[in-house]
Amino acid sequence: MRTMKKAYLSLVLIFMYAPIAVLIAFSFNESRSRANWTGFTLHWYGELFRDQRILSALGTTFSIALISTVIAIILGTTAAIGINAMKPVGKKTTMTINNIPVINPDIVMGISLMILYVFVFRFFVAGLELGYATLLLAHLSFNTSYVVLSVLPKLRQLDPNVFEAALDLGATPLQGIRKVVVPEIIPGIITGGLLAFTMSIDDFVVSFFTAGSGVENLSMVIYSMTKRGINPKINAISTLMFIFVMALLYVVNMLDKNSKKKIISSD
Amino acid sequence: MTKIHRRLFSIPYLVWTGIFIILPLILVFYYSLTIESGGQFLFSTSNYARLMDPVYLIVLQRSVVLALLCTVICILLGYPVAYILASKEYINKGFLLFLFLAPMWMNFLLRTYSWVSILERNGFLNSLFELVGLPRMDMLYNNSAVLLGMVYNFLPFMILPVYSVLRRSDQGIIEAAQDLGANPRQVFFRLTLPLSIPGMISGITMVFMPATSTFIISDLLGGAQNMLVGNLIEQQFYRANDWHYGSAISVVLMVLLLLSFVIFTMVDKNEEEGILF
Numbered sequence: 001m002r003t004m005k006k007a008y009l010s011l012v013l014i015f016m017y018a019p020i021a022v023l024i025a026f027s028f029n030e031s032r033s034r035a036n037w038t039g040f041t042l043h044w045y046g047e048l049f050r051d052q053r054i055l056s057a058l059g060t061t062f063s064i065a066l067i068s069t070v071i072a073i074i075l076g077t078t079a080a081i082g083i084n085a086m087k088p089v090g091k092k093t094t095m096t097i098n099n100i101p102v103i104n105p106d107i108v109m110g111i112s113l114m115i116l117y118v119f120v121f122r123f124f125v126a127g128l129e130l131g132y133a134t135l136l137l138a139h140l141s142f143n144t145s146y147v148v149l150s151v152l153p154k155l156r157q158l159d160p161n162v163f164e165a166a167l168d169l170g171a172t173p174l175q176g177i178r179k180v181v182v183p184e185i186i187p188g189i190i191t192g193g194l195l196a197f198t199m200s201i202d203d204f205v206v207s208f209f210t211a212g213s214g215v216e217n218l219s220m221v222i223y224s225m226t227k228r229g230i231n232p233k234i235n236a237i238s239t240l241m242f243i244f245v246m247a248l249l250y251v252v253n254m255l256d257k258n259s260k261k262k263i264i265s266s267d
Numbered sequence: 268m269t270k271i272h273r274r275l276f277s278i279p280y281l282v283w284t285g286i287f288i289i290l291p292l293i294l295v296f297y298y299s300l301t302i303e304s305g306g307q308f309l310f311s312t313s314n315y316a317r318l319m320d321p322v323y324l325i326v327l328q329r330s331v332v333l334a335l336l337c338t339v340i341c342i343l344l345g346y347p348v349a350y351i352l353a354s355k356e357y358i359n360k361g362f363l364l365f366l367f368l369a370p371m372w373m374n375f376l377l378r379t380y381s382w383v384s385i386l387e388r389n390g391f392l393n394s395l396f397e398l399v400g401l402p403r404m405d406m407l408y409n410n411s412a413v414l415l416g417m418v419y420n421f422l423p424f425m426i427l428p429v430y431s432v433l434r435r436s437d438q439g440i441i442e443a444a445q446d447l448g449a450n451p452r453q454v455f456f457r458l459t460l461p462l463s464i465p466g467m468i469s470g471i472t473m474v475f476m477p478a479t480s481t482f483i484i485s486d487l488l489g490g491a492q493n494m495l496v497g498n499l500i501e502q503q504f505y506r507a508n509d510w511h512y513g514s515a516i517s518v519v520l521m522v523l524l525l526l527s528f529v530i531f532t533m534v535d536k537n538e539e540e541g542i543l544f
Contacts, residue, residue, distance in 0.1 A: 002356070003391070005351045005354075008298050008347060008348070008351065009348065009351060009352075009363070012344060012348055012367070012422075013366060013367070014323070015389070015419070016295075016367065016370050016423075017370065018385065019378050019379075019381030019382055019385060019419070020370060020373055020378060020381070022381050022384055022385055022391060023373075023377060023378070023381045026384070061472060075279060075280055075283065075529060076280070078276045078277070078279065079277050079279070079280030081273060081276045081277075082273060082275065082276030082277025082278070082280070083270075083277050083280075085270045085273035085276075086274055086277065090274075094277065094281070094284075096286055097284050097289065098284065099289060100288050103476070103524075103528070104521065105476065105477065105479070105480030105497075105520065105524065105540075106477070106480070107480050107482060107497050107500055107501065107517070107520075108499070108500075108517045108520060108521055111295070111500060111504055111510075111513060111514070111517055112291035112292055112294065112295045112517070113287070113291050114504065115291060115294045115510065115514070116286075116287075116291040116294055117300060119294055137287065140287075141283075141287040141288065144280065144283070148280070162522070185406065195270070198372060202372070202374060202375065204375070204376055204483065205482075205483070208334075209504065218374070219374060219376055221379055221481075222374060222376045222380070223376055226376065226380050226383075226487060232379065235377075236319070236375065238374055238377045240282045240374075241370065241374065242373045243540070245372040245373075246369065246372070249365075249369075249372070
């Protein structure tokens, strides 16, 4: 029974990692072929850093992810504080609306934002077109939902008297929020921010419809390459990004464990 | 600062959701109910009438059938994984769970495209077949390839919720049942499985919804004959340039998914009552 369980898990893992293994392996392949192994090389990793298109897409991907995450954290956390103080009906309605970007299919979200932008540009502000700003706003609109969703449960756990106590002891409301509320909900903020960041980095569909023709992120470069044959450089950058995200998750996981230990030891 | 003051904090976000969540959806409805003629938007239901054409209905049907198949396969493949990972002997192996979720953090376009190099005629699998003396086979650009891509992409969405429900379920009840003489099969079918239904329901929604609306998986692995609803929508916006018709298809897709969502959650409630009585 035990070996059967192990065998089953291994089989599913092989299924899940086969494409990733192929991808990583062929980032070290000498020829451009995706099927025949001709020898080991780091050539594509070197090429990668000379490819302007990939580098600028990488820059777009990370700057969009970073900026939209930071703004989403600010907008989402303040929103969550407000939503938490709402009456049940208002809270429920707001959360239903907040969940639309999470539940709605990517493609519908993409086209609906594209329609919004183009409609506004056509009938209200002429002369603008799709680009970096519209892409950023699109990412912001799904990222904020994730932050609200992660912060709200933490606020609910928070004892409302703590904040009132801080005010009674002479803290200004802003001090109260900064020094009492925020430290308590920081795990929710970090989870939400991380979720938003990875969602933004990985997004293709919404970006595809909202970035226009001048700006592209990494996923869009990859998509256009799938139409004209994948370049091993793309395998190389994916390998690097996979390692980066794994390391990020590992660090966050370690931080989480350490903070738990600290709380326990300080008791 | 009173509660009312604190409520004011949500105002910027409420304005934001009005502009970037609600308004776009209203515009999609508006576009779906109009046609453009001479720069003017005229009210019309012809976009919806067009969707009744068998050519399009087949695409709709294919999307739903493939997504349903994908969901069933994900349950059959993913449930045992979640069950094993949540069992006592694996409970301390959090790293294993991480391994099952980690692929989600690699760009999904590339992960999906990677299947092309595995399945194509000169690909990895066919080279293996040749080595053992089998003929090369056409495995790409058909419905099965699309299905494989769907299962591959969405399997973690089934494993995670089922796993967390199984982890949280009360071991005491199961031990009590064992003490009272239930055999393993009875324990599983009368307790574990019914208790894990909420997890399965969220897994089903998390798999079925993106599978129905995907256009990348079918675009990369399906080829032109195996279009899904997602491809149809994308075409209207980027090739046919008929945004009004594209909006109508999107509305139908949203209604379809909303209905399935309601049905899934209704099943969940019924089952919970079923356990109680």
